[in-house]
Amino acid sequence: MGEVIGMTDLDTLPEILLMGPGPSAVPPQIYHALSRPTLGHLDPVFLTIMDEIKENLGTIYKAPAGSLTIPLSGTGSSGMEAAFANLVEPGDKVLVLINGVFGMRMQDVATRLRAEVDTLEFEWGTPVIPAEVKKKLANSNYDIVAVVHAETSTGVANPVAEISALLDELPERPLYLVDCVTSFGGMEVDLKKWQVDAAYSGTQKCLSCPPGLSPFALSPKAVQRLKNRKTKVPNWYLDVTMLVNYWEAGGGGARVYHHTAPINMLYGLHTALRLVLEEGLEKTFARHREAHSQLVSGLAGIGLEMFVDESCRLPMLNSVKVPDGVDEAKVRKSLREEFQIEIGPGLGPLAGKIWRIGLMGYTARPENVERVLSALQKSIEKA
Ligand SMILES: Cc1ncc(COP(=O)(O)O)c(C=O)c1O
Structure with a gap:
């Protein structure tokens, strides 16, 4: 028998409080759901679970x-890839x-999909400015306009x-992604009110599932655009024209296999959606805002400043300026090793300049905010 070398014991994994940019803390109900018996991907009970997921996503x-x-x-990137791959033609x-x-x-x-891509850039840490977008849109004829919400x-x-x-003011409204x-x-996310044609998310943020699925949506107009494509969707795995035959009953009422669905991950998502709807959307959003306010005032109390102006701050992702002279990586290391908390570093031009503290889903609770504030203060004092 071969000797097993260097196998990490999963039974003794550390319990880390996930307060970074995702994944977020997973609640016990979702861990429980993930461990339920695996059904076949065409099992009638599983088909019902799929229908409930579609409904609750909507x-x-x-x-x-x-x-x-x-x-x-x-993950979320599959949603991004699918949104463009299904709607863009060369x-x-x-x-x-x-x-x-x-x-x-x-x-x-x-660009990889051979679209003619134009961009309008804004300083990192500031929002997209509608007046600039308006100028860019004048005399243009874009097929798609894309932006990141959060x-x-x-x-x-x-x-x-x-x-x-602004898109409404154009002679022909482009698809809005x-x-x-x-x-x-x-x-708040409101695809109807905002006339969004393609949207996608990830399970590991405010849904508090482990990463692995991308909640995806197309408007009726986008579905029509997809049906009228002149060329095949250039990505087999994410081709929504094929995926619908599994996710929706076709003419004969039968579901057609496309790829084996990640059954247990879908149990996790099913539970996550139920938990959000049981709490209620407004209450869930309020809980995120309250955790954010508690964090912002606590940070001010220990002399830390927010990176983003109050007018456009996200509740679930808090960028905090690293004070001059503080080694940001050392602080994160102390948080992880001494306090079992993970927060995120800055990316690209913001590396070394900010920390990113996530208050997403199950993480967004007062006790977690208190815990990170106290640990951050102690870790900075030592750094
Ligand atoms: C706004 C945004 N878009 C896309 C992604 C990509 O998602 P994933 O890393 O799950 O593929 C992320 C991940 O953090 C994100 O925050």
């Missing part, structure tokens, strides 16, 4: 009637509004409703 997205709301097998004109890492990723994804790399909330209103990875389930 409710939380506030998707208009006739929308398609399904979870994709893959040569289509795409405008990406960029003020952080995930706007840049959108540009990369759309820019996790900076902690900024972008004005998605205002951008949507909005990244809801960090906002979904933690703050």
Whole structure:
């Protein structure tokens, strides 16, 4: 028998309080759901679970009637890839509004699909400015306009409703693609009101599931655009024209296998959606806002400043300025090793300059805010 070398004992994994940019803390009900017996991907009970997931996704997205709301097998980036791959045809004109890492990723994804990509960039840590977008849109004929709702790399909330209103002023409204990875389930997202045509999220943020699925939505207009494509969707795994045959009963009422669904992950998502709806959307959003206010005033109390202006701060992703002379990595190391708390570093141009403290889903509770504040103060004193 071969000797097993260096196998980490999963029974003694450390319990780390996840207060970074995701994944967030997972509640016991979701761990329980993940461990339920695996059913077949065409089992009638599982098909019912799938239907409930679709329905609840539509409710939380506030998707208009006739929308398609399904979870994709893959993390948030699979949703981004799917949104562009299904809606872009080579040569289509795409405008990406960029003020952080995930706007840049959108540009990369759309470019790889041979779209004609134009960008409008804003300083990281500040929001997209609608007046600038208006100028960019004048005399343009974009097929798609894309923006990140909650820019996790900076902690900024972008004005998605205002951008949507600008699209209405155009002779022909482009498709509106909005990244809801960090906002979904933690703050208002209203696909109907904002006339969003494609949206996607991830399970590991405000839904507090482990990473692995992407709640995805297409408006009736986007579904129609997909049906009218001249070319095949250039990505087999994320081709929504095929995925719908598994997620929705076709003509004969039968579901057609596409790929083996990640059954137990879907149990986790099913439970997460139920928990959000049982708490109620407004109460869930209020809990995120309250945890955020508690954190902001606690940080001020220990002499720390927020990086983003109050007017556009996200409740679930808090960027905090690293004080001069403090080694930010040393502080994070102390938080992880001495206090069993994970927070996030800054990315790209913000590396070394900010910490990112997540208050997402199950993490967004007063006791966690108190714990991180006390640990942060002690760790900074020592650093
Ligand atoms: C706004 C945003 N978009 C996209 C992604 C990509 O998601 P994932 O890392 O789950 O693939 C993230 C991840 O943090 C994100 O915050």
